[in-house]
Amino acid sequence: MRSEQGLRFSVWSSSIAFILACCAPLFAESPLSSQGLFKEGQRFYAMGDYARAAASFTRNVQETPSDPGSLLWGGFSYMAASQYDSAIAVFQSIPGASGIVFLKAQVGLGMALSAQRKYTEANIRLIQALSLNETAFRSSGYYQLQKNFWEMGNIEKSDEYAGKLLLEFPHALETRLLAKELSAPAQGLARVPPAITNATFGVQVGAFGDRANAKRLLAELRVRYHHVEIREKTGNDKKTVYAVVVGDFDVREKAAQFAQEKLGERFKAYIIIEK
The missing domain is CATH 3.30.70.1070 (Sporulation related repeat)
Incomplete structure (x- = not known):
């Protein structure tokens, strides 16, 4: 459990790949796509060959530029390949009119910016996505926000989003990861909050x-x-x-x-x- 000071314990060896497992696009197929390229990209993604997956989805977008599904898959493929600049560019190209795909893109964009330690901009994107009141990806947004605010030294806001995650999604994968972080003292991995100082x-x-x-x-x-x-x-x-x-x-x-x-x-x- 947390101390009165909001002490957070974290297993930072859990990589962004775990978050991608929670947030990878869930489409079985994309009806607007050239199915050969789209399924090829999905197959490479499932194999863990993320660079080739991104290349397949990129070619598919060139053939069917109005297909937001391929854009989303491509963005997450670039994320998994640690090509964050490319992922950000793809996520930003997804139009707001694409509904749930746009929401997922905003969460993906927030995660890509987080991976680059651009926490302020990442939090803006994540909070914007959460404001749309969709359940999809909400647990991932909460998890990333609590992690970002912790890294920024804002323990109060970090605890706020961690509490929302635990309350609203008690059985989510992200909640289990957070529970693992909270149990880290047994592994000697206690995370010490930033030192308090009067200096600015x-x-x-x-x-x-x-x-x-x-x-x-x-x-x-x-x-x-x-x-x-x-x-x-x-x-x-x-x-x-x-x-x-x-x-x-x-x-x-x-x-x-x-x-x-x-x-x-x-x-x-x-x-x-x-x-």
Whole structure:
């Protein structure tokens, strides 16, 4: 059972392949598909040859581009082959009008982003899928969300989704996996939550000798982000430097993830600072 602090025990040797086993597309066939290529892809998938499965489904999509079933199978095949960028591209191409297929694609997209440690974006996709109130894949969404929030250091939200999984799906495969994680102390695999500290962290994206230049960057960034500020520092030459800092995070890892996902393309020389 959990402690009052929400301590989570986890067997992280359980790979994303287990989640794929829970979430692989369940179609027996796809009526719009060229059945030869579609069944070939299914056969390769069942054999564990995920790269060849993805290739078959991709060729099938080229012949029948309006078939969301082949797109979904292709996305999960790329996932199983650890080709996450390709999986993300395929899942994103599935239109919202495709109903349950779109829901499954959103969960698959969330998992692919999670595998790349892009937890914030992954959680948005997963929560969006859960908001559609479909039972399919709901247990997988809960499981991935509790895992992502744990990795982000948000124990309260992690416990919230773990509780939903245990309550709504007591017999699901994901619930059994979570139960295994909770029993991990017997195996010496206790997972320690992030250390609690009073420090906060931000991402310094620029430093200027002229405050006016810092204010211009500040105004630009405040259009897109919260918690943007100018912090005065003293340089090695004893002159005042005006640093522009984005974000206010309770752990360094969150600041680093934010910088990589949101700022990295523009600000190549950002640094994580303790406030």
